[in-house]
Amino acid sequence: xxxxxxxxxxxxxxxxxxxxxxxxxxxxxxxxxxxxxxxxxxxxxxxxxxxxxxxxxxxxxxxxxxxxxxxxxxxxxxxxxxxxxxxxxxxxxxxxxxxxxxxxxxxxxxxxxxxxxxxxxxxxxxxxxxxxxxxxxxxxxxxxxxxxxxxxxxxxxxxxxxxxxxxxxxxxxxxxxxxxxxxxxxxxxxxxxxxxxxxxxxxxxxxxxxxxxxxxxxxxxxxxxxxxxxxxxxxxxxxxxxxxxxxxxxxxxxxxxxxxxxxxxxxxxxxxxxxxxxxxxxxxxxxxxxxxxxxxxxxxxxxxxxxxxxxxxxxxxxxxxxxxxxx
Amino acid sequence: xxxxxxxxxxxxxxxxxxxxxxxxxxxxxxxxxxxxxxxxxxxxxxxxxxxxxxxxxxxxxxxxxxxxxxxxxxxxxxxxxxxxxxxxxxxxxxxxxxxxxxxxxxxxxxxxxxxxxxxxxxxxxxxxxxxxxxxxxxxxxxxxxxxxxxxxxxxxxxxxxxxxxxxxxxxxxxxxxxxxxxxxxxxxxxxxxxxxxxxxxxxxxxxxxxxxxxxxxxxxxxxxxxxxxxxxxxxxxxxxxxxxxxxxxx
Numbered sequence: 001x002x003x004x005x006x007x008x009x010x011x012x013x014x015x016x017x018x019x020x021x022x023x024x025x026x027x028x029x030x031x032x033x034x035x036x037x038x039x040x041x042x043x044x045x046x047x048x049x050x051x052x053x054x055x056x057x058x059x060x061x062x063x064x065x066x067x068x069x070x071x072x073x074x075x076x077x078x079x080x081x082x083x084x085x086x087x088x089x090x091x092x093x094x095x096x097x098x099x100x101x102x103x104x105x106x107x108x109x110x111x112x113x114x115x116x117x118x119x120x121x122x123x124x125x126x127x128x129x130x131x132x133x134x135x136x137x138x139x140x141x142x143x144x145x146x147x148x149x150x151x152x153x154x155x156x157x158x159x160x161x162x163x164x165x166x167x168x169x170x171x172x173x174x175x176x177x178x179x180x181x182x183x184x185x186x187x188x189x190x191x192x193x194x195x196x197x198x199x200x201x202x203x204x205x206x207x208x209x210x211x212x213x214x215x216x217x218x219x220x221x222x223x224x225x226x227x228x229x230x231x232x233x234x235x236x237x238x239x240x241x242x243x244x245x246x247x248x249x250x251x252x253x254x255x256x257x258x259x260x261x262x263x264x265x266x267x268x269x270x271x272x273x274x275x276x277x278x279x280x281x282x283x284x285x286x287x288x289x290x291x292x293x294x295x296x297x298x299x300x301x302x303x304x305x306x307x308x309x310x311x312x313x314x315x316x317x318x319x320x321x322x323x324x325x326x327x
Numbered sequence: 328x329x330x331x332x333x334x335x336x337x338x339x340x341x342x343x344x345x346x347x348x349x350x351x352x353x354x355x356x357x358x359x360x361x362x363x364x365x366x367x368x369x370x371x372x373x374x375x376x377x378x379x380x381x382x383x384x385x386x387x388x389x390x391x392x393x394x395x396x397x398x399x400x401x402x403x404x405x406x407x408x409x410x411x412x413x414x415x416x417x418x419x420x421x422x423x424x425x426x427x428x429x430x431x432x433x434x435x436x437x438x439x440x441x442x443x444x445x446x447x448x449x450x451x452x453x454x455x456x457x458x459x460x461x462x463x464x465x466x467x468x469x470x471x472x473x474x475x476x477x478x479x480x481x482x483x484x485x486x487x488x489x490x491x492x493x494x495x496x497x498x499x500x501x502x503x504x505x506x507x508x509x510x511x512x513x514x515x516x517x518x519x520x521x522x523x524x525x526x527x528x529x530x531x532x533x534x535x536x537x538x539x540x541x542x543x544x545x546x547x548x549x550x551x552x553x554x555x556x557x558x559x560x561x562x563x564x565x566x567x568x569x570x571x572x573x574x575x576x577x
Contacts, residue, residue, distance in 0.1 A: 182429055189419035190420075192413075196381075196413070197431040198431070
């Protein structure tokens with residue numbers, strides 16, 4: 001129950017931020033960071049807990065975005081329903097890609113490359129298909145009513161993405177404490193040993209990919225509601241695949257709060273770099289990401305969450321920590 | 328005799344040109360300890376992998392409790408009650424001892440509290456109670472062998488395949504482990520063990536199969552097998568039995 005308490009505390013604390021009179025620029029920063037965190041939370045279910053490192057989570061993000069946008073604009077579907085169907089679309093892509101890759105036994109870098117290929121195929125298809133607006137993209141009509149899932153104030157969007165992140169945190173917490181979660185981690189640690197204990201590794205991985213796809217698709221759905229525009233590069237581009245895997249790796253793979261922490265830190269550093277150079281150096285944020293990644297992999301392989309718990313045990317039990325250090 | 332728990336009929340497995348297991352037929356009876364011995368490379372571990380579903384046989388059938396289970400996936404066989412340990416222990420290194428056993432305990436206990444309680448009970452039976460919160464990767468060899476056994480036991484098997492659980496243990500650790508294995512058998516679990524520690528085989532097993540170059544060359548009680556010239560030759564080379572016999576005569 002401690003884990004659920006921690007989720008509640010973090011979410012309530014973050015929900016109070018708009019009352020502190022922060023500027024729209026800050027809120028905008030937080031909204032983007034939370035959106036990236038959500039995409040990363042999806043990646044974390046499959047990559048962090050299941051050990052299946054996907055390079056193509058754009059496939060889910062983009063599908064969520066396009067389903068939401070196309071249903072609203074072309075078919076006049078209610079925004080909230082379209083949002084739900086967008087998430088379902090991500091889950092479906094997860095089932096298809098997961099079913100194909102895991103049933104054929106792809107692991108490690110082969111799995112990563114095939115997921116990347118799926119995302120790229122979808123990007124190219126969406127850049128030529130008329131239904132996705134081909135090269136032009138899709139504009140969603142401005143309609144600032146909660147019924148259309150659009151809000152007049154930034155705070156409305158902020159609470160919405162925070163609510164989505166809260167759901168994803170809760171889902172992750174439930175997974176961590178469930179039979180499914182234990183079996184998923186067992187598959188990550190040693191697939192043969194898991195199978196010997198009655199774990200159907202293929203089914204577990206496919207289910208993880210479905211959940212993962214649904215969560216990351218929710219981030220894509222939100223992107224459309226917030227920016228009211230989507231095209232193939234934004235939806236299925238490698239940028240979101242990279243953000244989705246970078247944030248959990250930096251924050252701490254296979255931890256509940258890793259993606260959230262990672263997204264806030266990575267985004268803050270990227271934003272800071274842009275500030276310092278006054279926007280004169282486009283792409284500098286990517287350089288910062290690269291440096292942070294090198295530092296994390298070098299000094300805290302379990303991410304910021306792992307580094308924090310190491311630090312805590314050193315402060316709380318200095319003697320033991322020293323022993324561990326020398327051992 | 329009633330129908331055996333496990334019956335192999337002319338099971339073969341080829342790897343390219345190499346026949347690792349060649350038309351092996353054997354029956355494992357319920358409620359006793361059976362040993363599978365043989366020189367290195369005889370195909371013992373391959374035979375275990377075939378029984379547990381990690382390899383599919385090139386030919387032959389496997390019947391378990393009267394049902395044909397040939398070529399079934401390992402997780403399905405585990406559900407049916409066939410568990411195995413690995414010769415090279417396969418623990419979930421990053422997880423604690425408790426979580427390692429929990430993976431197996433969840434197979435028949437879906438509720439977390441029940442599974443946790445069962446995992447702790449198993450750990451207690453195998454003398455791992457004080458190590459529950461230790462990461463599996465930090466255990467000694469003896470600890471890892473016990474954990475390997477605990478994980479398999481947590482799935483509540485009816486047939487337990489032990490692949491060299493005594494290898495790498497020192498004599499006092501072996502002395503501690505022998506009653507543990509005997510205790511499992513007394514709980515009604517049929518055990519098949521691959522073992523090189525002959526002293527343990529002699530004291531534990533009721534029935535022994537000897538595998539050499541992929542074939543069963545002898546079977547019987549431990550003393551019968553030990554006295555079989557074919558077995559002596561398989562271990563010590565062609566003509567060894569005659570030479571040893573000659574030595575005795577002088």
